[in-house]
Amino acid sequence: MSAENLFIRAGNEAIKINKPHGVDFHLTKQGSDWLWAMFSVFGCLAIVYVAIFLFTEVRSQQTKPITRYALAAPLLISIFEFFAYYLYASNLGWTGIEAEFGHLHVDPRITDEKHGVRQIFYQKYVVWVLSWPCLLFLQELTGLSLSQESMDNFSAMELIHSLLVQIVGTEYWVVSLLIGALIKTTYKWGPWVFGAVIMLAVQFLQCKRLFVTFKIRGMTMGVVALSMIIVWLYFICWGLSEGGNKIQPDSEAVFYGVLDFCMFVVYPAYLLFIVNQYGHMPSLHMPHRNHKDEESDLQDEAKSVEPDSIRASGETQVPEQEASA
Numbered sequence: 001m002s003a004e005n006l007f008i009r010a011g012n013e014a015i016k017i018n019k020p021h022g023v024d025f026h027l028t029k030q031g032s033d034w035l036w037a038m039f040s041v042f043g044c045l046a047i048v049y050v051a052i053f054l055f056t057e058v059r060s061q062q063t064k065p066i067t068r069y070a071l072a073a074p075l076l077i078s079i080f081e082f083f084a085y086y087l088y089a090s091n092l093g094w095t096g097i098e099a100e101f102g103h104l105h106v107d108p109r110i111t112d113e114k115h116g117v118r119q120i121f122y123q124k125y126v127v128w129v130l131s132w133p134c135l136l137f138l139q140e141l142t143g144l145s146l147s148q149e150s151m152d153n154f155s156a157m158e159l160i161h162s163l164l165v166q167i168v169g170t171e172y173w174v175v176s177l178l179i180g181a182l183i184k185t186t187y188k189w190g191p192w193v194f195g196a197v198i199m200l201a202v203q204f205l206q207c208k209r210l211f212v213t214f215k216i217r218g219m220t221m222g223v224v225a226l227s228m229i230i231v232w233l234y235f236i237c238w239g240l241s242e243g244g245n246k247i248q249p250d251s252e253a254v255f256y257g258v259l260d261f262c263m264f265v266v267y268p269a270y271l272l273f274i275v276n277q278y279g280h281m282p283s284l285h286m287p288h289r290n291h292k293d294e295e296s297d298l299q300d301e302a303k304s305v306e307p308d309s310i311r312a313s314g315e316t317q318v319p320e321q322e323a324s325a
Contacts, residue, residue: 018091024116025104027091031250035089038257042082049075066145070275073138074268077131081264084127093123098184099245119249125178133167142271143214145279162209169202181242203228227267233259
């Protein structure tokens with residue numbers, strides 16, 4: 001076999017092997033090439049984070065404890081996204097859904113549907129369900145480690161409450177977009193609206209938590225605010241691709257790829273750097289009961305030990321009727 005033939009066979013053949021059957025608008029070799037590039041980025045990141053993780057485990061005494069906890073999030077994110085882009089670039093994890101709008105045209109048409117059938121990659125939503133909680137944990141940990149007021153007076157229950165609402169709300173809008181993408185009628189925009197409303201509530205909590213409670217300022221404040229804006233670009237990309245059928249799946253892959261690069265490569269790396277350089281390990285405590293509740297408990301306890309009869313207060317005491325007799 002000549003070197004030229006070997007080079008040709010080593011090229012990207014994912015679309016030829018995993019052919020997009022039964023769809024009019026589908027991923028092409030150009031889109032797959034871009035996705036393989038993103039696959040390589042997350043693969044390199046995963047190797048780097050694994051090496052850093054092993055170093056911190058071996059040299060744990062020389063590493064800040066807060067760094068070890070923060071490192072887990074970008075490590076898991078890079079592994080999850082590495083797997084996701086392998087499937088995406090290989091043209092796997094998709095289904096065909098009839099498009100609502102006929103903005104795109106192909107010649108020749110594969111199907112007989114009025115507006116054609118679009119390739120919907122559901123695998124990326126599944127991986128987002130895994131990646132977003134890790135990013136939210138790292139974001140909350142960063143704000144907590146930078147806050148000077150929370151060092152001596154931080155409630156563990158407040159942390160659990162905040163993360164629970166943020167994670168469940170984020171999973172809600174991700175699943176909403178997935179469900180909407182799998183609906184072929186105009187009712188697909190219902191889940192999109194529900195997800196957008198929940199996203200507003202989640203970001204309100206994040207602003208209160210990060211900018212009011214933790215009082216994040218400076219460049220970190222600007223980066224966090226920018227990340228909140230980027231999140232809305234996911235909704236816009238969905239509207240142009242799976243929802244509105246306005247852009248081709250190749251353009252959709254590039255759009256989502258750039259957003260994932262910003263949110264799952266740059267943003268976690270920045271937060272990890274900030275935590276390592278300026279973060280401090282906070283002290284955790286369970287919330288204390290207020291003074292009124294403690295006084296009420298003491299009064300109830302005192303009532304419970306009061307004597308129920310005369311002889312209960314002392315065995316030698318004699319009732320007055322017996323003494324007169």
